[in-house]
Amino acid sequence: MMAAATALAGCSSATDNLPDDARTREADAQVRSHWGKGLDALPQETLVLISPNNRNIQQEFEWAFSLDQAVRRGRRVRMEWRDVGGGGSTIRTYLTNVYSRSDSSGIDVLWGGGDAGFIPLAQAGVLAPLDLSSDVREQIPAELSGTAMYDKDRRWAGSALSAFGFIYNAGMLRRCGIEAPATWQDLSAKPLAGLVSLADPTQSSSAAAAYQMIVWSGRDWPDGWARLLAIMANADRFTDSAGTAASAPLVGTALVATCIDFYGALRVAEAPGELIYVSPRGGTTFSPDPIAILKNPPHPELAKEFVDFVLSSRGQALWALPVGVPQGPSRNLLGRMPIRKDVYRLYEGRLMGGITDPFQAGQSMTLAPFARKVDFGVLRQLVKAAAVDSLPALKAARAALAAATPDQAAALAADFNRLPENIATIEGVTAVAKAIKDDTQRERIVTDWQRFFAEKYARIARASSMGVPPMSGTGVSPVHSPTAPQEHGRDAHATFTAGGRP
Numbered sequence: 001m002m003a004a005a006t007a008l009a010g011c012s013s014a015t016d017n018l019p020d021d022a023r024t025r026e027a028d029a030q031v032r033s034h035w036g037k038g039l040d041a042l043p044q045e046t047l048v049l050i051s052p053n054n055r056n057i058q059q060e061f062e063w064a065f066s067l068d069q070a071v072r073r074g075r076r077v078r079m080e081w082r083d084v085g086g087g088g089s090t091i092r093t094y095l096t097n098v099y100s101r102s103d104s105s106g107i108d109v110l111w112g113g114g115d116a117g118f119i120p121l122a123q124a125g126v127l128a129p130l131d132l133s134s135d136v137r138e139q140i141p142a143e144l145s146g147t148a149m150y151d152k153d154r155r156w157a158g159s160a161l162s163a164f165g166f167i168y169n170a171g172m173l174r175r176c177g178i179e180a181p182a183t184w185q186d187l188s189a190k191p192l193a194g195l196v197s198l199a200d201p202t203q204s205s206s207a208a209a210a211y212q213m214i215v216w217s218g219r220d221w222p223d224g225w226a227r228l229l230a231i232m233a234n235a236d237r238f239t240d241s242a243g244t245a246a247s248a249p250l251v252g253t254a255l256v257a258t259c260i261d262f263y264g265a266l267r268v269a270e271a272p273g274e275l276i277y278v279s280p281r282g283g284t285t286f287s288p289d290p291i292a293i294l295k296n297p298p299h300p301e302l303a304k305e306f307v308d309f310v311l312s313s314r315g316q317a318l319w320a321l322p323v324g325v326p327q328g329p330s331r332n333l334l335g336r337m338p339i340r341k342d343v344y345r346l347y348e349g350r351l352m353g354g355i356t357d358p359f360q361a362g363q364s365m366t367l368a369p370f371a372r373k374v375d376f377g378v379l380r381q382l383v384k385a386a387a388v389d390s391l392p393a394l395k396a397a398r399a400a401l402a403a404a405t406p407d408q409a410a411a412l413a414a415d416f417n418r419l420p421e422n423i424a425t426i427e428g429v430t431a432v433a434k435a436i437k438d439d440t441q442r443e444r445i446v447t448d449w450q451r452f453f454a455e456k457y458a459r460i461a462r463a464s465s466m467g468v469p470p471m472s473g474t475g476v477s478p479v480h481s482p483t484a485p486q487e488h489g490r491d492a493h494a495t496f497t498a499g500g501r502p
Contacts, residue, residue, distance in 0.1 A: 088113025158288025
């Protein structure tokens with residue numbers, strides 16, 4: 001073993017892409033025993049990948065897969081990560097253009113960026129069918145709460161799971177005498193006023209997805225919107241990135257922040273015991289982050305080996321184990337949820353804090369029929385108009401609700417929760433979703449929404465200070481929606497009471 005370690009330390013070509021640690025030295029010893037030569041002398045093969053995954057993920061899987069191949073196959077693997085200058089949408093556009101002109105992209109594996117980018121590529125025939133083993137199909141369910149975990153034609157498979165929740169500073173909440181939140185609605189509690197960190201959904205897709213989960217948790221579209229509006233009224237501010245918002249409880253500029261699961265897990269790792277991440281039970285869906293082999297790959301056998309490794313329990317452990325433990329990452333915490341059921345049993349008690357077992361009964365949200373009709377683009381623009389662009393007025397209106405007399409409370413809450421008329425129903429949302437695809441119409445619609453919310457918040461503040469119920473607003477003319485406006489103030493009591501507590 002000592003001779004192997006000495007020889008490895010003296011070479012450079014084999015270890016340029018491997019960390020100099022105990023794991024690499026152990027692999028070198030096994031290679032010498034089994035193949036009669038060290039890592040530096042093994043033949044080298046190249047795998048070409050394209051991925052929006054960050055460099056930490058790329059490195060950890062490259063190192064682990066390279067050592068796995070050296071020990072099992074007697075070969076070194078060099079990974080070439082193709083960079084086309086953008087994230088998932090840029091990669092999808094690039095591949096679509098390349099395959100429109102050629103039968104091959106010269107790339108083996110597409111990995112990460114969410115299932116929304118893989119679905120159209122599978123439909124376009126850009127992805128090759130995967131040969132998923134019986135073990136993989138047994139441990140990765142075909143669907144989880146109605147969401148597909150792999151393509152029905154097996155042209156992609158989920159390699160990890162994503163969900164949404166919130167992170168809070170447990171120590172600061174205790175010192176402030178504030179009860180720790182457990183559900184989305186807890187984030188709208190009066191004691192958390194000005195203490196919730198949120199991100200602008202037009203700048204962050206993950207922030208927008210978290211808000212979508214909050215809306216989906218409602219009984220219907222108006223109730224879901226009322227829940228989200230109540231939380232946004234507790235915002236300290238809206239940051240330009242979800243990562244910045246998620247850091248606020250760590251640095252103490254806020255006590256709670258909504259975030260995607262892996263932001264939460266990584267922040268918890270920075271302050272274990274002080275920070276807590278919660279994926280609300282029954283309050284979030286779990287979506288797959290896929291991997292696929294591209295059509296006519298230059299290295300098909302090696303590409304299959306890599307996909308098999310990522311989907312194995314060994315590969316899945318990298319997502320969620322702490323750094324340096326057996327089968328964990330070498331240097332970088334990844335903080336993702338494994339997609340294999342058995343990983344949560346095999347490593348029970350050893351996974352990072354903040355990692356949620358999505359397969360626990362009741363953990364995943366069961367979607368109401370209206371949920372999938374809540375258009376993502378409409379919600380992003382609506383949140384910007386109702387809260388990001390008018391946060392001081394929104395908070396003033398919320399304060400007016402908290403100070404309202406019992407005689408005022410119901411009418412004020414109904415007015416506060418009222419939506420613009422053109423999106424007061426889920427059918428209206430569908431109609432507006434088509435209209436805002438046109439730049440000119442989108443600008444006019446959003447401007448109308450901004451005016452609607454500014455007038456409404458001012459009206460509520462005036463009515464409360466005068467001690468009289470507010471006059472109902474006329475709303476926004478439903479010129480882009482064929483549906484009639486629907487009164488939804490009936491759900492107001494579900495979000496606000498005179499005391500401001502849900």
